[in-house]
Amino acid sequence: MNRHVVDVVALHERASATPEALARPRSAPREPSRAAPTPSAEELTLRGTQLWFQRAVTTPESEESAIGEREAATRLTAGPRLTALERLEIYRRGYHARLVECLADDYPVLQAALGASAFEALCRAYVARHPSESPSLNAYGRLMADFLRDGAPDETPSRAFAADLAALEWSIVEVIHAASSEPLTLEGLGRIPAEAWAGARLVANTALRLQRFEYPVNAFFQQVRDGASPALPSLSPSATVVYRSGPTVWRMDLTEPMFQVLQGLLAGEALAAALGRAEAGLAGVDPVEIGQRVTHWFREWVASGLFVRVEI
Amino acid sequence: MSNRFGLPELGVGIGLRTVHYSHIVDTQPDVDWFEILSDNYMHTAGRPLHYLDAIAARYPVAMHGVGLSIGSTDPLDRAYLRELRALRDRTGARWVSDHLCWTGVAGKNTHDLLPLPYTEEALLHVADRVRAVQDFLGAPLALENPSTYVEHAGGAARTMPEWEFLARLSEAADCALLLDVNNVFVSAYNHGFDPRTYLDAVPFDRVVQLHVAGHTHHGTHILDSHIGPVIDDVWRLLALAHARAGGVSVLLEWDAEIPDLPATHAEALRAREFIGKVAA
Secondary structure (H helix, E strand, O other), X not given: OOEEEEOOOOOOOOOOOOOOOOOOOOOXXXXXXXXXXXOOOOOOOHHHHHHHHHHHHXXXXXXXXXXXXXXXXXXXXXXXXXXXXXXXXXXXXXXXXXXXXXXXXXXXXXXXXHOHHHHXXXXXXXXXXXXXXXXXXXXXXXXXXXXXXXXOOOOOOOHHHHHHXXXXXXXXXXXXXXXXXXXXXXXXXXXXOHHHOXXXXXXXXXXXXXXXXXXXXXXXXXXXXXXXXXOOOOOOOEEEEEEEEOXXXXXXXXXXXXXXXXXXXXXXXXXXXXXHHHHHHOOOXXXXXXXXXXXXXXXXXXXXXXXXXXXX | OOOOXXXXXXXXXXXXXXXXXXXXXXXXXXXXXXXXXXXXXXXXXXHHHHHHHHHHOOOOEXXXXXXXXXXOOOOOOHHHHHHHHHHHHHHOOOOEEEEOOEOOOOOOOOOOOEOOOOOHHHHHHHHHHHHHHHHHHOOOEEEEOOOOOOOEOOOOOOOOOHXXXXXXXXXXXXXXXXEEHHHHHHHHHHHOOOHHHHHHHOOHHHEEEEEEEOXXXXXXXXXXXXXXXXXXXXXXXXXXXXXXXXXXXXXXXXXXXXXXXXHHHHHHHOHHHHOOOOOO
């Protein structure tokens, strides 16, 4: 069982800074032909001002500005060197750049897989579809895998693979932020009376996600982390458990029988029932060998910190 | 200490950033204090708190937020306030700060520090909310002047300069101030005023902390990018503000292209080359 550490350092760290990496070069804003509407008294209240400003800032950069130069000048002052609309556009660019940067922090391997341009287009489509409704960005990217399956731009390459990869990367974010407890140790395991084993249930580390994929995404993830530029893989089922032990996030690939057993354990099945799942997945293998294999898996999972306690 | 709130002068600190976690925990560098970005430790129960607990146990910390949205016309987010207070209690933070801005409205969040119109209506609105937050925290809230790239015309309403708004707000709400001298410099360039005019209006007995940072000059405007190092003109503003405050905690923010901790700390300590060299 190979396991790999995830060397995530910075994860959508918030700052009061304005993003400098404004990815999209901008031409001068176009002046719509329509005349600037005169704001009503209600539209000029603090509430009305904020609603207007937010609409202007959040309009996708692929679209013409929601307002024109004349309308901007009715509400904002020109600066020494920039018009009112040019000044407002700084906020529009900053809004999109900040959220794209956040998604790039969450999905660095997806970015490598798709390429910078396709990834940025994907993120901008995501931002347009899913404006943030939380003061925290920690969970902002949680819908990316679903978005890739249903809603991403048609030109996004290999959407099914990308969705699997996004699911793996999001599970890393989740376990970083999930609470965790002191893990069960092999010594702790040894204190369970022999007669209690079959009916015992294991309580999993809450900073753990078990997933099955259509593509070998964890292997791809590791290749990218190792500095390679692998081709996008073909369909080939895989399963991975992602978990955190202390500050360190780990990924461990599982065979299908391992997945079945671990899934049973995580679902709260008694040990005997969960371990019995291995027999179904290892048809034709000698029962003694099955027992040895399962015991080996089980000890490795406990030693890795996948469980926090046993309930007898 | 010289501020009216009795908050301590912590020395010269740096903003806590994740790239420095391991270095700090492993080597315990001789840094006076750390400012934590409150929002990086909220909506999480995991690894960020693992490091924060270790660092807050060793160093004085203050909390600096970007998500309070004190100027929004949406209702105050009580869940956010509860989490903010719990984090303050967990870390023993010496004070809590956020920005004079709004971040979203109608349930949306732009995650940007958006500029308020500096009108009488906004003044009353923000003062009410600052008082509510301070009542909730049981402590003064320090509000920071933002970098801005645009100013509201205000329609028929009279608008006032930011420095007047900030001074009147701090008086009306009896709140503390976090004066970011880089933001003063940035906004002064972007809007065409003299940064000393701004400083002349600041009620320094309310200033509990100074911020300094690098920025990016684009010719037509300056972005508050927090990419260091800090230019000497900003250091000189810091020294002036420090003298007028009669001594106050200083903090360097560095948020992009962040060097290792010794280099970041060395940049922060440049403050000592300037402090005491100018007359108030």
